[in-house]
Amino acid sequence: MSGRTDRAVTRAAVTLCALFILTPAVVSILVAVSANSARGLLGDGVTGDWLALAWEQMGETLRRSAGVAIAVVAANLLVGGPLAMWLARSTSRWTRAVSFLATLPLAIPGIALSIGLITLYPELRPSGALLFFGHVLVTLPFALAALTPVFAEPALQTCEDVAASLGSSNPRVLLTVTLPMSTTAIVQSVITVFALSFGEFNISFFVNPPASPMAPFALFDAYATQRLELASAKTMLFMACVVPLLLVTVAAQRARQGKE
Amino acid sequence: MASTVMAPEAARPGRQARTTARFASFPAALPGIGVLAVFGVVPLVVLLVTALGLGATGAGEDAGFTLEHLTQVLTSSQLRGEVVNSILVGLGSVLIMLVIAVPLTLRMSRDGGGSGAVAVVFTLPIALPGIVVGFFTILMLGRTGIFAQAVPALGGSAYALPGIFMAYIYFSFPRVIGPLQASVSTFDHSLVDTARTLGASRLRAFFTVSLPIILPAVVQVLGTAAAVTIGGYGTIATLAQHERLLPLSVADQLSNGYRVASASGLAVVLALIAAGTLALSRAASTWLSRRQR
Numbered sequence: 033m034s035g036r037t038d039r040a041v042t043r044a045a046v047t048l049c050a051l052f053i054l055t056p057a058v059v060s061i062l063v064a065v066s067a068n069s070a071r072g073l074l075g076d077g078v079t080g081d082w083l084a085l086a087w088e089q090m091g092e093t094l095r096r097s098a099g100v101a102i103a104v105v106a107a108n109l110l111v112g113g114p115l116a117m118w119l120a121r122s123t124s125r126w127t128r129a130v131s132f133l134a135t136l137p138l139a140i141p142g143i144a145l146s147i148g149l150i151t152l153y154p155e156l157r158p159s160g161a162l163l164f165f166g167h168v169l170v171t172l173p174f175a176l177a178a179l180t181p182v183f184a185e186p187a188l189q190t191c192e193d194v195a196a197s198l199g200s201s202n203p204r205v206l207l208t209v210t211l212p213m214s215t216t217a218i219v220q221s222v223i224t225v226f227a228l229s230f231g232e233f234n235i236s237f238f239v240n241p242p243a244s245p246m247a248p249f250a251l252f253d254a255y256a257t258q259r260l261e262l263a264s265a266k267t268m269l270f271m272a273c274v275v276p277l278l279l280v281t282v283a284a285q286r287a288r289q290g291k292e
Numbered sequence: 293m294a295s296t297v298m299a300p301e302a303a304r305p306g307r308q309a310r311t312t313a314r315f316a317s318f319p320a321a322l323p324g325i326g327v328l329a330v331f332g333v334v335p336l337v338v339l340l341v342t343a344l345g346l347g348a349t350g351a352g353e354d355a356g357f358t359l360e361h362l363t364q365v366l367t368s369s370q371l372r373g374e375v376v377n378s379i380l381v382g383l384g385s386v387l388i389m390l391v392i393a394v395p396l397t398l399r400m401s402r403d404g405g406g407s408g409a410v411a412v413v414f415t416l417p418i419a420l421p422g423i424v425v426g427f428f429t430i431l432m433l434g435r436t437g438i439f440a441q442a443v444p445a446l447g448g449s450a451y452a453l454p455g456i457f458m459a460y461i462y463f464s465f466p467r468v469i470g471p472l473q474a475s476v477s478t479f480d481h482s483l484v485d486t487a488r489t490l491g492a493s494r495l496r497a498f499f500t501v502s503l504p505i506i507l508p509a510v511v512q513v514l515g516t517a518a519a520v521t522i523g524g525y526g527t528i529a530t531l532a533q534h535e536r537l538l539p540l541s542v543a544d545q546l547s548n549g550y551r552v553a554s555a556s557g558l559a560v561v562l563a564l565i566a567a568g569t570l571a572l573s574r575a576a577s578t579w580l581s582r583r584q585r
Contacts, residue, residue: 042402114321117316118318121314145335278418
């Protein structure tokens with residue numbers, strides 16, 4: 033085969049995979065705007081009623097989930113930032129053990145962790161504090177994975193050394209050298225953590241106080257009890273919240289690869 | 293996001309001995325370590341203690357040491373089936389995905405075809421919770437799904453093993469493609485060209501040159517992705533009608549009658565399978581890459 037057919041085959045395979053991913057998402061959008069999807073896609077015409085009803089029923093839940101996710105992001109930066117710095121730069125032999133601890137929430141299924149959490153801290157459950165800490169726990173490894181390698185980069189540390197040798201105080205080095213040079217990684221960890229918390233279901237399913245459901249739980253409920261059109265409309269609202277973030281992350285990743 | 297699905301320790305580059313470890317303060321790192329310990333390690337210990345009958349007990353459960361809650365996965369035929377199904381679906385879907393993704397990512401790194409739009413589409417499922425993936429499967433293969441409207445025989449297959457496999461392949465897609473793309477990005481295609489010039493067939497070049505080089509990465513991706521598919525609850529919770537996977541029983545034990553010790557026992561087994569898969573793949577990957585040197 034010549035190089036040109038090779039490339040055509042690759043392109044065809046990529047297109048097929050893209051169709052596999054996109055088709056269900058497009059179908060869910062089409063179902064969400066169908067008056068009656070039992071009569072086929074866009075059956076009985078196009079309507080915005082399902083979306084309006086979905087927003088009416090789920091708007092509050094989406095706002096609540098976004099609020100929790102923002103708090104989880106803040107906690108990740110405040111608590112995860114210094115931890116990533118220590119993991120990246122300390123010569124202590126305990127860094128290995130702590131790195132291992134940080135992989136636990138990745139390896140242990142959320143549903144198992146959540147049973148441990150509700151057995152141990154039932155009194156934290158009604159207020160939603162347990163949900164918050166559970167989300168911080170499962171997102172922290174991702175924040176660390178984004179931040180640690182960047183903080184460890186010799187080029188960054190050399191720049192800090194230069195600034196310090198020219199007389200900058202430590203806080204000034206942090207604010208004017210370290211943080212600006214790590215912006216991409218920080219933005220990426222913010223978006224990843226937000227998206228993960230916003231869509232978290234395994235921990236939330238048990239830990240969440242039932243009176244104030246999170247967005248994924250509202251979706252789960254809709255899938256079990258409501259019409260396909262309404263469930264699709266709610267899914268569409270959910271995707272509208274996370275897909276733009278995905279665009280930003282991928283754009284940031286590609287910009288960084290371009291620079292390298 | 294795909295490239296961040298990596299363990300922090302794996303992502304850590306070789307650290308040089310520096311005289312100053314600026315900003316590396318242990319007291320500042322303590323709150324983070326505290327969260328990992330208080331809300332990660334301690335609950336896991338409690339989970340294990342509960343599973344052994346030494347902690348909280350629920351309705352109809354006797355307190356006192358017992359291995360029953362753990363061994364029920366072997367003694368009950370229903371649970372045995374769920375364990376087998378969980379491993380089959382979790383590992384199988386990732387393996388199928390690898391059979392597609394290994395040649396695909398190699399070819400993409402050689403021929404291009406990875407525009408920004410493709411990167412976004414290939415990463416999309418990672419932003420969707422398992423329940424949404426389950427719902428997508430219902431839209432396509434459910435009783436009134438669009439494939440069911442075209443081919444009536446497919447109606448309801450979302451709830452049978454083939455449909456569940458499709459859902460888990462969709463779920464693992466970005467978790468396999470993303471890390472693989474990162475690791476083949478440095479692949480030296482001239483090695484394959486050399487083998488081909490020397491007369492090796494395409495297949496032979498793939499199995500004797502390309503595959504051995506990327507095998508450590510492939511094995512690691514297999515374990516990381518399978519740990520997530522095996523432990524995931526959302527997808528199967530949405531698709532549970534006839535077929536059952538282990539996470540369903542973990543949840544059922546707790547929500548139907550609050551049998552907390554039994555649920556903990558099953559959760560420990562599920563965690564052992566998921567974490568064991570991850571640990572095994574890490575070990576195999578390290579062994580393979582050592583052997584290459």
